[in-house]
Amino acid sequence: MEYVILDGEILNRKEAKIDIEDRGYQFGDGVYEVIRVYNGTMFTRNEHLHRLIESAEKIGMKLPYTLEEMGQQLEELVEQNKLRLGTVYLQFTRGVSPRGHAFPSSNVPLTYVAYTRTVPRPASDMETGVKTITNEDIRWLRCDIKSLNLLGNLLAKQKAKEAGCFEAIGYRDDIVTEGSLSNISIVKNGKVITHPANHFILNGITRQQVLQLCHNNGIPFEEKTFTLHDLFQADEIFLTGTTVEVMPIVEVDGKAVGAGKPGSTTKRLQQLFKQEIINQCGGLE
Numbered sequence: 698m699e700y701v702i703l704d705g706e707i708l709n710r711k712e713a714k715i716d717i718e719d720r721g722y723q724f725g726d727g728v729y730e731v732i733r734v735y736n737g738t739m740f741t742r743n744e745h746l747h748r749l750i751e752s753a754e755k756i757g758m759k760l761p762y763t764l765e766e767m768g769q770q771l772e773e774l775v776e777q778n779k780l781r782l783g784t785v786y787l788q789f790t791r792g793v794s795p796r797g798h799a800f801p802s803s804n805v806p807l808t809y810v811a812y813t814r815t816v817p818r819p820a821s822d823m824e825t826g827v828k829t830i831t832n833e834d835i836r837w838l839r840c841d842i843k844s845l846n847l848l849g850n851l852l853a854k855q856k857a858k859e860a861g862c863f864e865a866i867g868y869r870d871d872i873v874t875e876g877s878l879s880n881i882s883i884v885k886n887g888k889v890i891t892h893p894a895n896h897f898i899l900n901g902i903t904r905q906q907v908l909q910l911c912h913n914n915g916i917p918f919e920e921k922t923f924t925l926h927d928l929f930q931a932d933e934i935f936l937t938g939t940t941v942e943v944m945p946i947v948e949v950d951g952k953a954v955g956a957g958k959p960g961s962t963t964k965r966l967q968q969l970f971k972q973e974i975i976n977q978c979g980g981l982e
């Protein structure tokens with residue numbers, strides 16, 4: 698039996714129904730998170746829940762639960778679903794109300810949904826590296842908010858898929874921003890460079906973990922913008938994200954990156970990240 702959370706209650710999936718006038722369904726008016734589960738334990742759970750609370754505040758939504766309450770409920774869900782390796786998805790929308798752009802009154806309860814999925818680690822892609830395309834970033838100017846409105850991301854990912862690629866690397870004017878579901882870093886002369894955490898990107902939890910690993914292990918890094926030219930001149934490029942972990946990029950727009958295979962800094966960060974998962978979750982599977 699598979700369980701989900703609806704408005705703070707754990708239910709059988711079949712019993713969980715959402716109203717057609719839910720603002721998440723009608724407008725994408727809400728926020729979400731995806732948390733990785735390894736060895737039955739949520740990885741960086743509090744960091745994700747903290748970002749969820751922040752995303753909600755940025756769109757004028759006050760979540761009805763504390764971080765600790767949500768953490769506990771999600772742990773129960775993981776346990777009831779006997780999830781070992783996968784993801785927890787959770788979202789809050791601005792509730793159910795007759796369709797209208799302005800917010801409903803503040804006593805309309807938010808709709809809260811969470812569920813789990815079994816998802817393997819992307820082991821073979823992490824070993825070989827993936828191909829990518831570049832793509833103009835046409836999204837709105839608050840990409841720091843993990844909003845349910847993902848059309849710009851979906852169009853980018855679909856374009857990558859149609860090109861036989863794993864991810865689309867976004868750029869605005871000449872500046873590389875992020876992927877459709879991941880952050881991007883380049884390595885030049887041994888230094889990791891990634892876009893600063895501002896309104897143009899989501900400040901990925903994996904990105905933050907990787908920068909912390911760089912800091913702790915003496916790997917030079919800098920949060921600064923870089924151009925498409927820098928991207929094509931990079932020695933190495935990698936993606937970071939909850940589902941992609943540290944993913945080497947070996948091709949951009951049909952051109953090989955560096956030697957055309959995962960580079961040494963990327964591989965080192967993959968190892969360090971793997972160790973961090975084991976430290977925090979007690980295992981990888």
Ligand SMILES: Cc1ncc(COP(=O)(O)O)c(C=O)c1O
Binds near residue numbers: 878902903
């Ligand atoms: C647009 C975008 N950027 C970056 C990320 C990576 O964030 P995180 O490492 O927190 O998963 C995601 C993850 O879903 C994303 O959707």
